[in-house]
Amino acid sequence: MYSHKFIDAIAHVSEQQWQLLAGTNLFCSYAWLHALEQSQCVHTSTGWQPQHLLIYKNEELVAILPGYIKSHSYGEYVFDWSWADAYQRYGLNYYPKWLCGVPFTPVAGKRILCRSFDADLNQYIYQTLIDSCRVYGWSGAHINFLTEQSASHKLFLHRLDVQFHWINNEYKDFSHYLSCLTSRRRKSIRKERQQAHNHGLSIQWLSAAQIDDEILTDFYHCYQATYIKRSGHQGYLNLAFFKLLLEHLPHTVRLCAAFKRHKLVAASLYLVDENTLYGRYWGALSEFQTLHFELCYYQGIEFAISHSLLRFDAGAQGEHKLIRGFAPFHTHSLHYLASPIFRDAVGDFVQREILHVQEYAQRCTALLPFKQE
Numbered sequence: 550m551y552s553h554k555f556i557d558a559i560a561h562v563s564e565q566q567w568q569l570l571a572g573t574n575l576f577c578s579y580a581w582l583h584a585l586e587q588s589q590c591v592h593t594s595t596g597w598q599p600q601h602l603l604i605y606k607n608e609e610l611v612a613i614l615p616g617y618i619k620s621h622s623y624g625e626y627v628f629d630w631s632w633a634d635a636y637q638r639y640g641l642n643y644y645p646k647w648l649c650g651v652p653f654t655p656v657a658g659k660r661i662l663c664r665s666f667d668a669d670l671n672q673y674i675y676q677t678l679i680d681s682c683r684v685y686g687w688s689g690a691h692i693n694f695l696t697e698q699s700a701s702h703k704l705f706l707h708r709l710d711v712q713f714h715w716i717n718n719e720y721k722d723f724s725h726y727l728s729c730l731t732s733r734r735r736k737s738i739r740k741e742r743q744q745a746h747n748h749g750l751s752i753q754w755l756s757a758a759q760i761d762d763e764i765l766t767d768f769y770h771c772y773q774a775t776y777i778k779r780s781g782h783q784g785y786l787n788l789a790f791f792k793l794l795l796e797h798l799p800h801t802v803r804l805c806a807a808f809k810r811h812k813l814v815a816a817s818l819y820l821v822d823e824n825t826l827y828g829r830y831w832g833a834l835s836e837f838q839t840l841h842f843e844l845c846y847y848q849g850i851e852f853a854i855s856h857s858l859l860r861f862d863a864g865a866q867g868e869h870k871l872i873r874g875f876a877p878f879h880t881h882s883l884h885y886l887a888s889p890i891f892r893d894a895v896g897d898f899v900q901r902e903i904l905h906v907q908e909y910a911q912r913c914t915a916l917l918p919f920k921q922e
Contacts, residue, residue, distance in 0.1 A: 570662040584793035596620040612663035626655035650693035655865040660695040675702035689886040713875035715861035734918035745843035750807040757799035767813035771832030817844040828863040877913040
């Protein structure tokens with residue numbers, strides 16, 4: 550009844566076929582993933598070899614898992630470096646491994662792209678991944694940042710983590726939002742915003758149509774400069790990717806840019822869908838006190854309120870988001886390790902980790918700055 554195949558480029562499937570199963574899933578859309586491949590941000594040379602899993606039922610394409618063969622663990626945001634180190638100490642290869650997820654993008658969403666999902670399809674998919682690890686010599690199969698975590702397999706380990714998202718509780722404007730915070734936090738946020746505006750910069754929101762080649766190039770230089778300072782490399786994405794993004798997904802792109810004498814000196818690039826604002830890429834050519842908070846958080850909150858968006862996802866990590874009203878939310882990933890010994894050992898670790906993550910989320914919730922009702 551079911552059959553499958555792996556493809557090494559998204560172009561082997563038509564955009565219409567892909568989108569029929571992906572639906573409104575922005576970061577698993579054909580345009581987004583194709584732009585990553587066209588720009589060669591994902592490529593064998595970057596350690597992200599496309600290997601998408603297609604599932605057929607009676608020769609009809611019914612499910613897709615966007616996938617990659619990985620030769621490292623960079624750009625995943627579900628950290629398994631300690632697992633790789635353990636494999637190496639025991640003389641085993643952790644790479645290559647197969648990963649289902651969105652490269653360089655820690656955004657939760659559907660990872661099994663399909664129109665309908667049932668127990669038979671669930672069983673076939675996970676058994677296919679298990680068998681493929683043996684056939685192709687992968688150390689394991691991993692599914693990152695999925696929302697359908699209830700659909701799984703007993704041999705796949707469930708891992709939990711925390712991100713911080715801002716939720717729009719029908720705020721009328723930013724002042725209304727501030728009024729819901731404690732006095733101390735209101736004063737602190739107002740002070741930060743004032744410091745950001747004291748630099749004499751002009752802050753503007755730009756749509757894709759307003760982002761010309763000069764602005765995009767300047768933004769990219771900001772992106773590179775910040776990555777070099779923070780991580781020692783120029784970033785996972787190249788200028789070609791951002792150009793393709795503007796070309797193929799213009800309705801989703803917004804740039805919050807700071808100009809000094811008409812020259813872009815800092816910016817945060819956002820994506821938006823029907824109900825969520827996603828803060829993705831920030832960069833600055835110089836240090837401007839509190840400008841990061843203004844462009845990456847406060848401007849985003851104002852945008853979400855003014856456009857009646859339900860949620861603002863400002864990216865991975867960042868406990869500093871708590872005091873600005875971003876609440877902890879759990880993220881989920883699934884992991885199959887082909888080695889039974891390591892699967893048992895990591896399974897024990899994951900169970901203990903879940904308890905710590907749950908306790909951490911509870912502590913974070915207690916630190917939120919909202920007034921007690």
